[in-house]
Amino acid sequence: MKYDCIIIGGGLAGLTCGLKCLDDGLSCAIISAGMSALHFSSGSIDLLGYDPPGQVVPAPFETLSRFIEARPGHPYAKCGPETIEASLDFFRRELLAEGLEICSNGRDNHFHVTALGTLRPTYLSQASVFNERIREAFFRQPRIAVLTVKGFRDFHPGLAAANLRRNALFKDCEIVTGQIELPWFEQTPQNPHEFRSIDLGRMFDSGRGLGLVAARVKEAARGAVFVGLPAVIGFEDYNRVMKRLMDLTELIIYEVPTLPPSILGLRMDNALKSRFAARGGVFIAGDRVIGGEITGGRLDHVHTRNYGDSRLRAGHFVLAGGSFFSGGLVSEFDRMSEPVFGLEMDYQPGRGNWYSPAFLDRRGHPFLEYGVKTDQALRPLDRHGRPVENLLCVGAVLAGYNPVKEGSGGGTAIATGFQAALRVAAD
Ligand SMILES: Cc1cc2nc3c(=O)[nH]c(=O)nc-3n(C[C@H](O)[C@H](O)[C@H](O)COP(=O)(O)OP(=O)(O)OC[C@H]3O[C@@H](n4cnc5c(N)ncnc54)[C@H](O)[C@@H]3O)c2cc1C
Missing domain, CATH: 3.40.50 (Rossmann fold)
Incomplete structure (x- = not known):
């Protein structure tokens, strides 16, 4: 089996990446172990809800350039404002093709009501919200x-x-x-x-x-x-x-939105998967990538729990395994790791630094910013600190952003998934 692109993880980032790959005429398979954050999410897409001091951002596209300039290591800086906007337009079109209408407040944020009755700024919501x-x-x-x-x-x-x-x-x-x-x-x-x-x-x-x-x-x-x-x-x-x-x-x-399971998130998940299949993508559900061989700075193949010794090959691979929540990252008592390839991670050692004492801290917990270290092209670094040429990382597995503090989770998943597909197609 050889594809132009194999994506590890079928959440928001992996599916967006897969759809864009197919849109660009590439053959693509997604291998996904289980449920994604979508099943637990509000079903709205946060782009940039809060500025660094914690104030609500009314117009994210007016703020993005400055935000990126101040944070060159942020995943948004690896995409750029034009690509971010193009990715959201693409995402909306793909969902609309499946009958799921996603609305924005022009180019401004809007508020949606949470299950607890608080108002949260977000950028895209389903038409029923x-x-x-x-x-x-x-x-x-x-x-x-x-x-x-x-x-x-x-x-x-x-x-x-x-x-x-x-x-x-x-x-x-x-x-x-x-x-x-x-x-x-x-x-x-x-x-x-x-x-x-x-x-x-x-x-x-x-x-x-x-x-x-x-x-x-x-x-x-x-x-x-x-x-x-x-x-x-x-x-x-x-x-x-x-x-x-x-x-x-x-x-x-x-x-x-209700407590999980989130029907709003499930609608989105269904629509993305159905669109991926309709465009000719191969979705391998319920299997986990457990390793791969990196030689000469390139990932040659991956293997999975169910395929045993079979090697799954592709020209390019995209790691979209999510964060700790989905098993894309793992924490032990005194260390954190990326479990599939052992990629270099950005995190602060010392368990006491990982979380804030207040469970519902508005600034989020520090561990939310930890993840796989990548260069500006979203390529991760192997155990020796060298970039892996044909492997790109997208979504919540990435280091350098805090989805809760910034209100940027969905936007980062979509923008980096889209950006990775552009890079694969360009190669
Ligand atoms: C509970 C929760 C609620 C959230 N709600 C919102 C929200 O309402 N709005 C918003 O904008 N953001 C929200 N976020 C932020 C969220 O991180 C992003 O929105 C986004 O959904 C993350 O997508 P992802 O594809 O990167 O990762 P995930 O959604 O976590 O998907 C990763 C997928 O990869 C699979 N996987 C992991 N490892 C492997 C492997 N080795 N082999 C194969 N498959 C693997 C997992 O099973 C999973 O299906 C929420 C996050 C969480 C955790």
């Missing part, structure tokens, strides 16, 4: 409603509303909460494992009883015309279900 109509309505309504389905444990309107009320932006707004009772789930609250976002998503997909759902939503909204529901409104058929629900209720409905 942010669109022109929601933007117009959001801060102008005298009353908004936050509702859930009775028995669903992964979203709590009372908590979300309490935090929204503390926000000065809603000082003139009444926020009502409520829950709708659905007859099909009367038994399931006994067993929380059988009543998750996926179950609700499937119920909405089936179209069963949408009239009843609409009537109960309208009743629970108590006169509010702007209604937030947990993001469970359809797992696959979300466009049709959402439209039908708004038509039936005559309300403006927006989705609020």
Whole structure:
């Protein structure tokens, strides 16, 4: 088996890279061990939400050039503002081709409501979370409603509303909460494992009883015309279900991310994988790359847990294994490592330096900035400090950025994945 490009890891970065490779006419395979951060994410793409002192960045593209200049080692500096913008446009087009509409607030950030009722700046959101109509309505309504389905444990309107009320932006707004009772789930609250976002998503997909759902939503909204529901409104058929629900209720409905599993993230994951397959990519799911041979500064082949002794060869390889969360990086008691190739990492020794004492520290934990060291071309350094010519690193496996502190996780994954594909195609 020989491909133009083999990508290790099928999260946001690996899939974006794969799609761009295919778009450029290259043959491409992705080997991916398991779930990615998308399954746990808000489904919105953060580009640059906060500046170094922690203030919200209203217009990321106005700030990016200065940001990059001040941080030449940042992954964004290895892409440049034009490529970053092109990558986001490409990403949106690819998802739209699969029916998933992604909206921006022009070239500015917008806020999305988190499951806890805080507002977070982000750059791209699914149309059910942010669109022109929601933007117009959001801060102008005298009353908004936050509702859930009775028995669903992964979203709590009372908590979300309490935090929204503390926000000065809603000082003139009444926020009502409520829950709708659905007859099909009367038994399931006994067993929380059988009543998750996926179950609700499937119920909405089936179209069963949408009239009843609409009537109960309208009743629970108590006169509010702007209604937030947990993001469970359809797992696959979300466009049709959402439209039908708004038509039936005559309300403006927006989705609020829930605790995992995230349906918003799963929609994105499904759409990216489906597009990758439609473009002719090979996705090898459930297998893990466990090593490879680097000789003369080039990676010759990789081998995986399932393929045993078979060697998977390619002209280029891209490492998109994610961070500690996905096993792309590993931490032991006193050291950190990149487990597949033993690439050189950028991190501060001494376990005490890895985290901040406050769990929810707004600045994020220092370990979030640790990762694989690369040159300006995204090439990693081998055990002897020499770049590996035909291996590129993308996404959360990279060192030099802090997705929480900067609000830059999704943007970095997409931009570096796209940039790596451009380099592979140019070679
Ligand atoms: C819980 C969580 C929530 C987040 N939410 C958001 C959000 O809402 N918005 C945002 O902008 N950013 C968010 N981020 C930041 C996030 O890092 C990026 O958005 C992005 O999804 C990272 O993508 P990635 O492809 O680099 O890595 P990942 O999504 O982690 O994907 C890596 C993939 O590689 C696979 N893999 C690892 N090692 C191997 C191997 N050896 N062989 C084969 N496969 C392997 C893993 O199984 C996984 O599927 C979140 C991060 C986390 C951890």
